[in-house]
Amino acid sequence: MTAAHLPIQRPREARLLVVNDRGNFRHWPRSKFVDLLRRGDLVVANDAATLPASLAGEHVRAGSPIEVRLAARRSLASDGIRYCVAVVFGMGDFRMRTEDRPPPPAFRAGDQLTLGPLRATVEEILGHPRLVQLTFDASADKVWEGLARHGRPIQYSHVKTPLALWDVWTPIAGPPVAFESPSAGFALDWSTLASFKERGVQFATVTHAAGISSTGDPKLDALLPFDEPYRIPKATALAIGRARVRGGRIIAIGTTVVRALEHAAQPGGLVRAGASLATQRLGSASRLRVVDAILSGVHEPGTSHYELLRAFVDEAVLRSVDQELNARHYRTHEFGDSVFVERIQRGVQARIGSVQVSTASDWIGY
Amino acid sequence: MTTINPHEMNRSTQAGVRALIKERGDSMDDDPRGGFHGLRVAITGGSSGLGLALVQELLGRGAQVAFVARRREGVERVVRENAGVHGIVGDVSKKDDIHLIAMQILGVLGGLDVLINNASDLGPAPLALLADTECEDLERALATNVLGPFRLTKALLGALASSAREGRGAVVLNVSSDAAINSYPRWGAYGASKAALHHLSRIWNEELTSEGIPVLSLDPGDMDTPLHAIAVPDADPSQLKRPGTAARELADAIGKLLWFKNSARTMQETAR
Numbered sequence: 001m002t003a004a005h006l007p008i009q010r011p012r013e014a015r016l017l018v019v020n021d022r023g024n025f026r027h028w029p030r031s032k033f034v035d036l037l038r039r040g041d042l043v044v045a046n047d048a049a050t051l052p053a054s055l056a057g058e059h060v061r062a063g064s065p066i067e068v069r070l071a072a073r074r075s076l077a078s079d080g081i082r083y084c085v086a087v088v089f090g091m092g093d094f095r096m097r098t099e100d101r102p103p104p105p106a107f108r109a110g111d112q113l114t115l116g117p118l119r120a121t122v123e124e125i126l127g128h129p130r131l132v133q134l135t136f137d138a139s140a141d142k143v144w145e146g147l148a149r150h151g152r153p154i155q156y157s158h159v160k161t162p163l164a165l166w167d168v169w170t171p172i173a174g175p176p177v178a179f180e181s182p183s184a185g186f187a188l189d190w191s192t193l194a195s196f197k198e199r200g201v202q203f204a205t206v207t208h209a210a211g212i213s214s215t216g217d218p219k220l221d222a223l224l225p226f227d228e229p230y231r232i233p234k235a236t237a238l239a240i241g242r243a244r245v246r247g248g249r250i251i252a253i254g255t256t257v258v259r260a261l262e263h264a265a266q267p268g269g270l271v272r273a274g275a276s277l278a279t280q281r282l283g284s285a286s287r288l289r290v291v292d293a294i295l296s297g298v299h300e301p302g303t304s305h306y307e308l309l310r311a312f313v314d315e316a317v318l319r320s321v322d323q324e325l326n327a328r329h330y331r332t333h334e335f336g337d338s339v340f341v342e343r344i345q346r347g348v349q350a351r352i353g354s355v356q357v358s359t360a361s362d363w364i365g366y
Numbered sequence: 367m368t369t370i371n372p373h374e375m376n377r378s379t380q381a382g383v384r385a386l387i388k389e390r391g392d393s394m395d396d397d398p399r400g401g402f403h404g405l406r407v408a409i410t411g412g413s414s415g416l417g418l419a420l421v422q423e424l425l426g427r428g429a430q431v432a433f434v435a436r437r438r439e440g441v442e443r444v445v446r447e448n449a450g451v452h453g454i455v456g457d458v459s460k461k462d463d464i465h466l467i468a469m470q471i472l473g474v475l476g477g478l479d480v481l482i483n484n485a486s487d488l489g490p491a492p493l494a495l496l497a498d499t500e501c502e503d504l505e506r507a508l509a510t511n512v513l514g515p516f517r518l519t520k521a522l523l524g525a526l527a528s529s530a531r532e533g534r535g536a537v538v539l540n541v542s543s544d545a546a547i548n549s550y551p552r553w554g555a556y557g558a559s560k561a562a563l564h565h566l567s568r569i570w571n572e573e574l575t576s577e578g579i580p581v582l583s584l585d586p587g588d589m590d591t592p593l594h595a596i597a598v599p600d601a602d603p604s605q606l607k608r609p610g611t612a613a614r615e616l617a618d619a620i621g622k623l624l625w626f627k628n629s630a631r632t633m634q635e636t637a638r
């Protein structure tokens with residue numbers, strides 16, 4: 001796998017590795033994602049817009065430069081932006097690998113930070129020298145203006161040019177509550193949404209404040225994902241109920257949608273509408289109650305996004321998928337290729353080492 | 367343009383709205399004023415003229431309002447004088463400002479139900495024959511009157527579509543002009559840019575109907591505003607429409623659409 005280093009949301013040649021509910025796979029052009037859907041399916045995406053959550057500034061007491069990356073919040077409310085969990089780096093910027101970034105000066109509760117036009121107070125150090133709870137010392141309107149003028153999208157060294165907000169907003173972006181892009185949604189343009197309608201595929205959204213995906217520090221990365229607030233509109237909960245009744249699948253666009261829907265799961269594969277805080281971690285031990293399939297980016301083993309795929313398929317399938325992604329040079333990260341993974345049928349053992357006989361001749365067994 | 371009777375234009379605006387509502391099967395019997403409570407509205411060019419009148423009209427109807435204007439002093443004055451309004455400093459003619467404006471709108475309001483693209487640039491001031499119009503003046507009129515509304519609507523479309531899906535209703539209103547239709551000498555830059563915006567609105571309306579987002583293009587008529595004073599310095603203000611009157615008519619037009627949408631939804635839910 002190689003890192004996608006250009007900020008193009010929908011490259012024409014984007015690929016999709018499709019893993020069906022028997023653990024077999026095939027390669028598909030991502031632009032033809034809609035062909036994988038069936039009448040009655042419901043596609044659910046995250047409509048969160050991405051904040052310019054990287055703020056260069058200074059630790060006032062130490063007099064030294066820092067980069068603050070806002071990483072999580074407790075609520076989706078407009079003034080919730082005043083209270084953020086942040087990961088702080090010492091000198092440098094996104095061009096340096098996060099693993100190589102020096103730590104910030106030691107924090108004490110009450111420390112002041114100047115971040116361009118904004119001032120913030122360190123309320124608490126959250127069990128790690130880089131992780132702090134911040135309060136911005138301004139009204140919510142002033143914080144929004146300060147972020148607009150001074151913030152940059154959080155960015156990693158695999159993309160060389162500075163990202164603009166339009167690079168990291170999905171076409172369906174709405175409330176600016178995500179700290180990093182819910183990038184699986186890059187695949188959805190308005191023409192794709194129109195083709196859903198033509199084919200009797202329903203579409204709905206949740207708003208989920210996707211947090212930071214990587215800090216470069218193994219101890220911190222082990223804590224990811226942080227708790228993330230989300231909201232499920234009543235219309236989306238109803239659409240899930242209707243899809244269940246007609247036997248359609250619930251297809252999540254991205255890991256954040258899975259986290260929100262499964263956190264709100266009710267008996268019978270329904271979800272509870274409203275706002276809440278997703279605190280759970282999804283992995284091999286999780287039993288999915290709502291989501292039947294996921295469209296996701298290509299993630300490297302060890303990341304929390306990758307771990308979440310274990311809730312859909314078992315270890316053996318995932319290993320084969322990895323081999324296939326590597327052999328075919330799939331591109332990783334937010335602007336890379338994608339995978340479409342159906343939840344493996346209960347009781348079905350993936351037939352490792354044998355060729356799957358399938359009506360569709362292009363399914364690859366292994 | 368000055369030869370047009372403002373009252374006549376007022377009637378034509380109303381006729382346009384009536385035709386639009388009729389198309390959608392509304393009876394127009396109910397008072398639309400109540401439909402704005404809690405609605406999230408963004409208005410560009412909100413520190414003077416029609417924009418300011420719209421800010422005040424919609425605040426008065428109970429909407430949550432954010433407005434955009436270029437100059438900080440103007441934004442701060444309107445915020446001081448109108449309790450509860452959110453002011454955003456930005457220039458819709460600048461590509462680099464658009465997402466920053468969109469983020470602040472969505473940040474302070476938490477989403478968006480109604481977008482009013484009102485900010486307008488006259489082109490050359492004083493008005494000029496096309497042959498005397500500097501290219502830069504035409505470019506600025508196109509940037510403010512066409513590209514700005516296009517970019518801002520595009521950046522806010524996700525939020526508007528979510529609002530429509532949730533049954534809150536969503537509307538885009540692009541403020542047009544009779545100069546978008548009629549070819550008035552000396553109104554070349556403004557007229558051509560408003561014609562482009564009008565046609566953009568009509569196509570967008572076709573494309574977004576399926577998303578539940580009607581796009582309106584309405585002519586408010588000749589009003590007593592700073593823009594009109596620059597265009598026609600010798601006009602008698604007493605002969606011009608009050609911006610507040612136009613704001614009320616435009617708000618009514620939006621209200622009718624939302625009212626119709628909501629009542630259609632209620633009927634649908636009752637039938638289900």
